[in-house]
Amino acid sequence: MLVNTVQIPVPMIAYLIVSLIMMFAGVYGFLTRKNLIMILISIELILNAVDINFAVFNRYLFPAQNEGLFFAFFTIAIAACETAVAIAIIINVYRRFGNAEVDNINTMQE
Amino acid sequence: MAEQIIFYILAIVIVVFSILAVSSKLVIRSATYLLFVLIATAGLYLLLNFHYLFAVQIAVYAGGIMVLFIMAIFLTHKPGATMNQRMSWKVKSSAALAVSGLLISGYIIIKNVVKVAGYLKGDELSMQDLGHSMMGTQKYQYLLPFEVISVLLLACIVGAILIARKETGNDPKENVKDK
Amino acid sequence: MSSFLKYISGIYTALKSLLIGLTVTWKELWTKKVTMQYPENRETLVISDRWRAELIMPHDDNNEHACTACGICMMNCPNGTINVISKMVETEEGKQKKALDKHIWDYGMCTYCNLCVITCPSDAIIFSNDFEGAVYNREKLVHQLNKEGSKLREKKKEPVAATPKPQPTAPKEPVTQKDEAPKASNDATDKAENKTDL
Amino acid sequence: MLLTYSQPLELTNVSKALDTFLKTYMADFWAYLIEFVIVGVAIIATYAIIALALIYIERKITAFFQARLGPNRLGKYGWIQSLADMVKILIKEIIHINNVDKFLFYTAPFFVIVASFLAFGAIPFGQGLQAVDFNIGVFYVTAVSSLGIIGILLAGWSSNNKYSMIGAMRSGAQFVSYELSGAFALMTIVVMSGTMQFSEMVEGQRYVWNIFNGHISSIIAFVIYMICGHAETNRGPFDLPEAESELTAGYHTEYSGLQFGFFYLAEYLNMFIIAAIATTVFLGGWMPVQIKGLDGFNQIMWYIPSWAWFVGKTGVLIFMSLWVRWSFPRLRIDHLLNLEWKYLLPINLVNILVMVIIVLAGLSLSDLFPKLFGI
Numbered sequence: 067m068l069v070n071t072v073q074i075p076v077p078m079i080a081y082l083i084v085s086l087i088m089m090f091a092g093v094y095g096f097l098t099r100k101n102l103i104m105i106l107i108s109i110e111l112i113l114n115a116v117d118i119n120f121a122v123f124n125r126y127l128f129p130a131q132n133e134g135l136f137f138a139f140f141t142i143a144i145a146a147c148e149t150a151v152a153i154a155i156i157i158n159v160y161r162r163f164g165n166a167e168v169d170n171i172n173t174m175q176e
Numbered sequence: 177m178a179e180q181i182i183f184y185i186l187a188i189v190i191v192v193f194s195i196l197a198v199s200s201k202l203v204i205r206s207a208t209y210l211l212f213v214l215i216a217t218a219g220l221y222l223l224l225n226f227h228y229l230f231a232v233q234i235a236v237y238a239g240g241i242m243v244l245f246i247m248a249i250f251l252t253h254k255p256g257a258t259m260n261q262r263m264s265w266k267v268k269s270s271a272a273l274a275v276s277g278l279l280i281s282g283y284i285i286i287k288n289v290v291k292v293a294g295y296l297k298g299d300e301l302s303m304q305d306l307g308h309s310m311m312g313t314q315k316y317q318y319l320l321p322f323e324v325i326s327v328l329l330l331a332c333i334v335g336a337i338l339i340a341r342k343e344t345g346n347d348p349k350e351n352v353k354d355k
Numbered sequence: 356m357s358s359f360l361k362y363i364s365g366i367y368t369a370l371k372s373l374l375i376g377l378t379v380t381w382k383e384l385w386t387k388k389v390t391m392q393y394p395e396n397r398e399t400l401v402i403s404d405r406w407r408a409e410l411i412m413p414h415d416d417n418n419e420h421a422c423t424a425c426g427i428c429m430m431n432c433p434n435g436t437i438n439v440i441s442k443m444v445e446t447e448e449g450k451q452k453k454a455l456d457k458h459i460w461d462y463g464m465c466t467y468c469n470l471c472v473i474t475c476p477s478d479a480i481i482f483s484n485d486f487e488g489a490v491y492n493r494e495k496l497v498h499q500l501n502k503e504g505s506k507l508r509e510k511k512k513e514p515v516a517a518t519p520k521p522q523p524t525a526p527k528e529p530v531t532q533k534d535e536a537p538k539a540s541n542d543a544t545d546k547a548e549n550k551t552d553l
Numbered sequence: 554m555l556l557t558y559s560q561p562l563e564l565t566n567v568s569k570a571l572d573t574f575l576k577t578y579m580a581d582f583w584a585y586l587i588e589f590v591i592v593g594v595a596i597i598a599t600y601a602i603i604a605l606a607l608i609y610i611e612r613k614i615t616a617f618f619q620a621r622l623g624p625n626r627l628g629k630y631g632w633i634q635s636l637a638d639m640v641k642i643l644i645k646e647i648i649h650i651n652n653v654d655k656f657l658f659y660t661a662p663f664f665v666i667v668a669s670f671l672a673f674g675a676i677p678f679g680q681g682l683q684a685v686d687f688n689i690g691v692f693y694v695t696a697v698s699s700l701g702i703i704g705i706l707l708a709g710w711s712s713n714n715k716y717s718m719i720g721a722m723r724s725g726a727q728f729v730s731y732e733l734s735g736a737f738a739l740m741t742i743v744v745m746s747g748t749m750q751f752s753e754m755v756e757g758q759r760y761v762w763n764i765f766n767g768h769i770s771s772i773i774a775f776v777i778y779m780i781c782g783h784a785e786t787n788r789g790p791f792d793l794p795e796a797e798s799e800l801t802a803g804y805h806t807e808y809s810g811l812q813f814g815f816f817y818l819a820e821y822l823n824m825f826i827i828a829a830i831a832t833t834v835f836l837g838g839w840m841p842v843q844i845k846g847l848d849g850f851n852q853i854m855w856y857i858p859s860w861a862w863f864v865g866k867t868g869v870l871i872f873m874s875l876w877v878r879w880s881f882p883r884l885r886i887d888h889l890l891n892l893e894w895k896y897l898l899p900i901n902l903v904n905i906l907v908m909v910i911i912v913l914a915g916l917s918l919s920d921l922f923p924k925l926f927g928i
Contacts, residue, residue: 076183079289081220084187086285088194088213090278095198097270103203103249107210110241111194114217117233125224132301132309136318138229142236143325147332149241153248154340160252204710208657211703231689231696239699243729246706250722303688303749366896373881380618380880390622 081122089115102156102166106149113145183223189216203253207245214238228306407467408486410460412479412500419508420501422479424455428471436464437471455501462488462496562858565681592684596674600822607821608635611875618879645810657711662815664704669819669826671697676829677751679839679860690751691743694830695736702728705804712807720803723886724794728785730893735781737901741774741908742834745917755838760845761926762837766918770908775835777897782827786820789874790881791889828870832863839863845925
């Protein structure tokens with residue numbers, strides 16, 4: 067309803083810039099953080115940026131089809147899977163080492 | 177007009193909170209900032225008339241993943257504990273990397289996207305169409321990926337339970353060594 | 356299979372017991388409400404006789420009370436609620452005698468344990484039913500129990516000697532009728548003597 | 554198509570008159586802007602009024618269940634009581650606590666209230682009385698109401714208090730598990746009615762309510778949804794996140810004044826939202842009772858405005874929730890999770906399959922007796 071009452075749409079490039087900043091914020095966090103949960107949060111940011119791009123490309127470039135929409139769905143579903151497993155691993159790491167930081171995990175098996 | 181105002185508010189929220197999310201010292205605050213980013217992203221989907229995607233984003237991210245995150249933080253952190261940062265040269269170099277990547281990609285986008293500024297006002301997808309394309313087997317229909325995703329989800333649930341499960345009985349460390 | 360049957364029967368019994376619970380509360384919904392609406396029902400308000408609300412010292416028509424200022428109530432009070440102030444008066448025979456000057460009771464500190472009433476040798480104080488004791492400042496909570504100008508009810512020596520013992524079923528409450536007053540006081544003193552004997 | 558019956562008391566008449574009035578005097582943009590503002594203010598006002606009414610009703614009915622009279626001093630039968638309580642909570646001091654994460658501590662109540670507010674906006678209160686009518690209505694409501702749990706978790710974490718923390722963890726576990734069954738129960742009905750949009754769903758229940766239309770399966774879904782609704786709102790026998798005898802007040806122990814008021818308001822409104830969604834999805838929403846063919850009867854029913862029907866049906870469900878609340882003792886946490894994962898979820902999964910069979914085999918009432926119930 068909000069969209070249909072308005073004449074001038076937001077340019078596509080604005081969406082892309084937003085998702086770009088989000089993506090590289092995620093990259094920065096991924097590289098600088100030691101905490102496993104923070105790394106996971108950064109990954110979520112990157113995935114979200116990708117989702118926005120899918121949706122925007124779908125709406126602006128190929129409005130007749132729904133590929134972008136479905137790719138975004140599947141990305142979200144995979145993000146959910148990844149988070150579930152990653153958090154299980156993090157909790158296990160915490161039990162093992164007493165904290166959740168990457169530096170502890172040098173070897174897979176002791 | 178109204179659409180643009182809403183978009184710029186959401187854009188500012190996304191930019192500010194995504195930068196805060198990766199630079200905050202407290203992990204729980206990072207998670208909260210991430211939540212704001214996710215909700216604003218959902219707002220963008222609403223603005224693009226992807227209502228179903230909006231609801232999926234809210235339900236899965238805000239209702240599922242964020243609760244998981246917060247629970248994990250509860251289990252693995254003390255309240256008020258700050259996190260260690262990496263060494264400063266590493267921070268500087270990764271910041272430089274991120275900014276340079278941002279600049280390069282931004283340059284490419286600005287250079288190229290102006291050419292393709294077509295926008296067709298799409299209406300909200302009807303749920304019937306969505307259901308048909310999700311459950312169909314023809315071209316541009318996604319039954320197979322859908323099923324694959326569901327199997328993946330099942331595998332993930334089983335795997336997560338298996339990994340996070342506490343071994344009953346003895347000391348968990350001994351049990352791990354036995355294996 | 357049996358575990359499956361157990362599962363189903365478990366659901367069935369659970370639903371049944373939940374419905375029973377619901378019917379019980381449904382009946383409770385329509386029972387008569389027991390709330391008393393206090394200021395409106397002052398006339399019909401029933402308060403148990405044993406209710407301890409305010410410590411009072413009964414006076415008879417001659418403005419006489421039974422307190423001998425012995426101070427037992429003060430000693431027995433667990434948290435120092437009672438303060439008995441005595442004075443020395445000269446009797447007709449010219450002897451010095453201890454008499455009550457002020458019997459002070461602090462409403463705000465009392466725990467209504469009833470120890471003062473139980474231990475009073477002359478049954479001079481009782482707890483009354485009058486519970487409307489709210490006041491606007493704390494000073495008003497400190498009550499003086501003996502009235503202005505009151506004095507100890509005199510024992511009459513002759514009737515005691517003449518009539519050896521009154522009825523065993525003496526009224527516990529101090530009686531305010533003029534005729535029975537001396538009797539009651541005798542009775543009280545007798546009882547007090549008995550207590551001390553024990 | 555419903556306009557064949559005259560509806561004198563309908564509130565949409567007022568809104569239509571306002572719309573035409575505004576559009577004759579100003580440009581469409583400004584007219585829409587003013588209408589948006591009016592709708593927003595109306596929703597906020599309704600939210601507050603419903604909360605106050607619910608607090609009063611809850612206290613009264615609770616008292617009746619306990620053979621008391623309840624509030625009876627302020628005004629006739631004490632009806633001003635909740636208004637007075639609101640004023641008291643508004644002017645109370647907000648106590649600032651040392652050593653808490655201030656940012657999270659102050660944002661947490663807003664999460665809770667915003668989540669309930671967003672869900673509240675999508676409820677159809679009457680014919681045309683709906684702020685947003687998404688085509689994903691049911692899904693939208695379940696998605697949005699799940700935001701509240703984050704507020705609860707953050708409140709518990711940031712209070713720096715063991716009791717709050719335990720309460721929040723319990724609440725999180727409870728909400729996440731029961732949300733699943735609640736959503737499944739709603740999806741069962743979505744399978745039958747073939748739409749997620751609230752307005753279409755209500756239209757579809759014109760001659761037979763969904764709870765009767767799918768007979769066995771619908772009734773099971775209804776019961777499960779009500780159980781899950783209780784658990785999601787931390788009420789009734791499932792109030793162990795704020796079990797006062799163990800955890801003082803659970804996650805909102807440290808909150809005072811207006812912030813506590815937010816939690817309190819959201820809790821009551823969540824009860825209303827659950828009842829309202831159950832009404833819309835299972836009991837025909839604002840649609841008056843209609844019998845096919847009896848036009849006179851239908852006309853009489855339409856004289857009662859649709860919002861009155863909605864309020865009546867929702868009121869019955871709220872009464873049921875209070876009835877359950879004062880009948881059963883609180884569950885233990887392991888019993889609570891057992892109930893969800895060992896009973897409600899498997900039953901729900903089977904139930905959804907049964908519903909699919911009912912729909913595909915044409916066993917629903919509207920398919921079996923199209924002359925009586927078909928639209």
